[in-house]
Amino acid sequence: MSGPRSVLLNMPLPAELAHLAAKEGVEVDRAWLTTATDLNLAGSYERVFLLAETDRLVTLALPDKSGRPATRICLARQSISEIRTRQGVGGGFLDALVDGIYVEVVAYSNARADVFHKTAAKLKSWLRGIQPDVGPEDDADPRRCPKCGMMLEFKGDLCKRCINRGAVFVRVLRMMRPYTGKAVVMMALVLAGIGLSLIPQQMIRVLIDQVLAPGQAGNLPPANATTWLLALVAALLGIHVVMAGIHMIMGRLASFVGTQITFDMRSRVFGHLTRLGVDYYDRYNVGQLMSRVAGDTEQMKGFVHQMTSGFMAQMITVVAVGAVLFSLNWKLAMITLLPAPLVVTAAIFFWKRIYPRYFRVWDANSKLHGTLNTILSGIRVVKAFGQEHREQNRFARSSGYVRDSFRGVEYTVTLFNPSIGVLFQLGGILVWFVGGQWVLAHDLTLGKLMAFLGYLGMFYHPLGQLTQLTNWLTQFLTATQRTFEILDTNPQIAEQDQPRPLLEKGGSIRFENVTFGYSRHEPVIKNVSFEVAPGEHIGIVGKSGCGKTTLINLLARFYDVDEGRILVDGIDVRELQLQQLRAYVGVVLQEPFLFRGTIYNNLTYGQRDATPEQVLSAAKAANAHEFIIRHPLGYDTYIGERGAGLSGGERQRISIARALLYDPKILILDEATSNVDTESEQLIQEALERVTAGRTTIAIAHRLSTLKNSDRILVVDNGQIVEHGTHEQLLGQKGLYYKLVKIQTELSREPSVDALSNRKP
Amino acid sequence: MTDEPTQPESESGPDPTRVRYLTPDSCRIHLGTHGALHVTVRDERIYGGVYAAYAFPVAYGDQFISLLHSAGEGKDVEIGLIRNLSDFPPQQADLVRQALARRYFIHTITRIHEIGWKYGFVSLDVETDKGRVQFMMRWKSDRAVDYGRRGKVLIDVDENRYLIPNLDALSPGERADFTRIIYW
Numbered sequence: 001m002s003g004p005r006s007v008l009l010n011m012p013l014p015a016e017l018a019h020l021a022a023k024e025g026v027e028v029d030r031a032w033l034t035t036a037t038d039l040n041l042a043g044s045y046e047r048v049f050l051l052a053e054t055d056r057l058v059t060l061a062l063p064d065k066s067g068r069p070a071t072r073i074c075l076a077r078q079s080i081s082e083i084r085t086r087q088g089v090g091g092g093f094l095d096a097l098v099d100g101i102y103v104e105v106v107a108y109s110n111a112r113a114d115v116f117h118k119t120a121a122k123l124k125s126w127l128r129g130i131q132p133d134v135g136p137e138d139d140a141d142p143r144r145c146p147k148c149g150m151m152l153e154f155k156g157d158l159c160k161r162c163i164n165r166g167a168v169f170v171r172v173l174r175m176m177r178p179y180t181g182k183a184v185v186m187m188a189l190v191l192a193g194i195g196l197s198l199i200p201q202q203m204i205r206v207l208i209d210q211v212l213a214p215g216q217a218g219n220l221p222p223a224n225a226t227t228w229l230l231a232l233v234a235a236l237l238g239i240h241v242v243m244a245g246i247h248m249i250m251g252r253l254a255s256f257v258g259t260q261i262t263f264d265m266r267s268r269v270f271g272h273l274t275r276l277g278v279d280y281y282d283r284y285n286v287g288q289l290m291s292r293v294a295g296d297t298e299q300m301k302g303f304v305h306q307m308t309s310g311f312m313a314q315m316i317t318v319v320a321v322g323a324v325l326f327s328l329n330w331k332l333a334m335i336t337l338l339p340a341p342l343v344v345t346a347a348i349f350f351w352k353r354i355y356p357r358y359f360r361v362w363d364a365n366s367k368l369h370g371t372l373n374t375i376l377s378g379i380r381v382v383k384a385f386g387q388e389h390r391e392q393n394r395f396a397r398s399s400g401y402v403r404d405s406f407r408g409v410e411y412t413v414t415l416f417n418p419s420i421g422v423l424f425q426l427g428g429i430l431v432w433f434v435g436g437q438w439v440l441a442h443d444l445t446l447g448k449l450m451a452f453l454g455y456l457g458m459f460y461h462p463l464g465q466l467t468q469l470t471n472w473l474t475q476f477l478t479a480t481q482r483t484f485e486i487l488d489t490n491p492q493i494a495e496q497d498q499p500r501p502l503l504e505k506g507g508s509i510r511f512e513n514v515t516f517g518y519s520r521h522e523p524v525i526k527n528v529s530f531e532v533a534p535g536e537h538i539g540i541v542g543k544s545g546c547g548k549t550t551l552i553n554l555l556a557r558f559y560d561v562d563e564g565r566i567l568v569d570g571i572d573v574r575e576l577q578l579q580q581l582r583a584y585v586g587v588v589l590q591e592p593f594l595f596r597g598t599i600y601n602n603l604t605y606g607q608r609d610a611t612p613e614q615v616l617s618a619a620k621a622a623n624a625h626e627f628i629i630r631h632p633l634g635y636d637t638y639i640g641e642r643g644a645g646l647s648g649g650e651r652q653r654i655s656i657a658r659a660l661l662y663d664p665k666i667l668i669l670d671e672a673t674s675n676v677d678t679e680s681e682q683l684i685q686e687a688l689e690r691v692t693a694g695r696t697t698i699a700i701a702h703r704l705s706t707l708k709n710s711d712r713i714l715v716v717d718n719g720q721i722v723e724h725g726t727h728e729q730l731l732g733q734k735g736l737y738y739k740l741v742k743i744q745t746e747l748s749r750e751p752s753v754d755a756l757s758n759r760k761p
Numbered sequence: 762m763t764d765e766p767t768q769p770e771s772e773s774g775p776d777p778t779r780v781r782y783l784t785p786d787s788c789r790i791h792l793g794t795h796g797a798l799h800v801t802v803r804d805e806r807i808y809g810g811v812y813a814a815y816a817f818p819v820a821y822g823d824q825f826i827s828l829l830h831s832a833g834e835g836k837d838v839e840i841g842l843i844r845n846l847s848d849f850p851p852q853q854a855d856l857v858r859q860a861l862a863r864r865y866f867i868h869t870i871t872r873i874h875e876i877g878w879k880y881g882f883v884s885l886d887v888e889t890d891k892g893r894v895q896f897m898m899r900w901k902s903d904r905a906v907d908y909g910r911r912g913k914v915l916i917d918v919d920e921n922r923y924l925i926p927n928l929d930a931l932s933p934g935e936r937a938d939f940t941r942i943i944y945w
Contacts (some may be wrong), residue, residue, distance in 0.1 A: 041796075041864065041868065042859065042862065043862045043863045043865075043866055044866075044891065045891055073795070075795075086812075086831075088864040088865065088866060089864060089865045089866065089867065090865065090866035090867050090920070090921055090922040091921075093863075093868035095810070095831075098793060098794065100793060100809065101793070101795075101796050101797050101809030101810040102792055102797070102810035102830075103794070103795040103796075103810065104797065104811075104863070107863060109866055109919070109921050110866075110919050110920040111919035111921060112923050148923060150880075151918040151919050151920075152916060353941075359900075360944050361900070363945065367902075387865070477896075485819065564763070665838045737840075
């Protein structure tokens, strides 16, 4: 084979195996595809090679002790009628259909699953007599990190191996950039406050050594002593008043900057969440995301607090007081540092042992939010099945988990912190013992010892607090990293730098060889192609889970196709500006989602500048006006969460009016009438007839009667379009559509379906 | 042949609406063309390309094993359930066990040499029934799921599976290290 080769699909055979294979008649050099798996068909680790020659498929492995040949399986192309991959547990199989029986050709672990999905696709073409191209482009795997090759959780996900953890602080500081002026003033005040706090102990030293002791000894005239005393006390008062003022201003500034940064972060995170694709929400629990937006962003405020009165101020204090201690008496200062190595050891222990428990607390809280959200969202189901007691137990378990995880951390912390405190006190006791002896021996003045002991309190208190630094740092880094994870997640549905505008605006749709799967092993849509002309009404039918909704999810670009492309008015949807595409494609869902607010606000959700006249016309056309006007507050009626207070049919008619106001060129109706009663369905059907006139419409419905007037109906089965045509044509084909009609006729006594079956040709 | 109320089988296969239990009297399990697993059901037909699946992999290991075959067009049809594999002749039971071993590619962890953090992932170095393995997994609850009352199934970044059937069977040190990180 010439030209560029694929690393995965043009693998060289080991020399020994190539030699043995050649002896057994395998034309290794003429194989157009050679790849390897990590398992044999017994499910054990073994390197087995798969070769595709022009007219046969061969598997090869080095012979074991039994001396069996290198060739394990050899299947002639003409004997194979189908190739497929089949998912097992922890791995899968490449099967060939031979004489009506699926034969396992190769087994593979999930690490090799993607390779064999690609291989199967190539072999399918080969079976059809088309020689597929194999080249370096086959090595690309969007589900792996392009930098390190690590498997990502989903396409476009953040590679956890490549996250720069050290950059977290830099990023937080960068967020403070708009408030640099205030931050500088804040830090200047911090330094001034610390500087001032060092003065009183020096004044106490002077007071004892120069005023009180000489006064008591009668060396100083009483009047002078009193003047000195008053002057020093007044200076002390002045210093405390100034410090109080500094703390007031600093507190206000810290509050302003802290809350503002939290606000900024929350806005950025929420803004990014709205830009992330639907698939992101498929993978993350809404409760967990709520916890991230509401709770984790709050840590930003803590960061500013730590700068002004937390660990940063305390570190500066420790350094400043340490310097003063050494200047007063370096020998005594050295004694105070004796416990330091023990403190460092304890901090390392804290990081290794207590650190993971904070994640547990976060996880427990997140799960509690998730449980609560699930139970309360589904409270109607809970009540309908009488499962209140069970849910109460479930909640109690979650709540107990929070309690236990908190206790786990707090019990350990309460053990750790006092132990560290004892270590510090040891240093203080040593100072009293050694310093006291020096005073008695007149090697040290009493004033100096008292000042030293005063500074010792100032030294130990922040040092003790600094042991909490690990505690805070853990929480801060965890929360911040989680927040940045959201911000760093690339929206999978990315816009091109220069999107193409929709100029034609005709409403044509074209699916070209579209393949797509929500998970990497299971394509839901398989090589689907169809076209819809402008203004055409298309019905899509098929069994549950066959891929109907996925087709429209792809058209609205909630997800991107894995293979092939979707064109709207001749332009690939990936090249269009997302906002323009979404304005072009309107969706009416089975479960219309209405927001808390007035009916008017919900109607104008996609078209804020709609006039009252337009709103009234849309509501009228959607058969919504009559029931809205019956409410005492009409369009200004306030509706609850998810449209509470309205019936299913009423909610649906509002969503139709909402779509109508949006005035999309292409309208998608996804089971729009399946959750409503017959009367409502009739009203909705009437509304839909008005709404869809002149628009390209794609409607999905289980009730086939609702689609019988479509220009064309596409029948989807197992991710493929198996039939298409008008209602009458499809009935005439007596295929799957005919079967579905028969089933519905037998199951339902609804006149519409009965009538439908009577129209059999 | 079966404890379930019997009813005539159609020529095309079993009634999809009822559970059918396969017994040594009602069927024979054997290998056929290209080494594929076959099941011959008395008075019915020979099914080729058969594979086996546990109905209750945790609760009932050797019991309630489903035998399925591909009916084409991506549809798999259950031929029947084996209530208890030990009721079958050893050779036939072995064929089913081999089919299960092929379908369930799971490493059973017997010892944890090391568990720690690497690049934000949980990194494990373990001894398994398939040899010593090092792997990395995401630190998420759905990557370490419960298996019975005291077991865990770990799923690595490639979605390979590693089973710890019973955490209590690990040494106290290994268990403490494991639950410090995988605590849920």
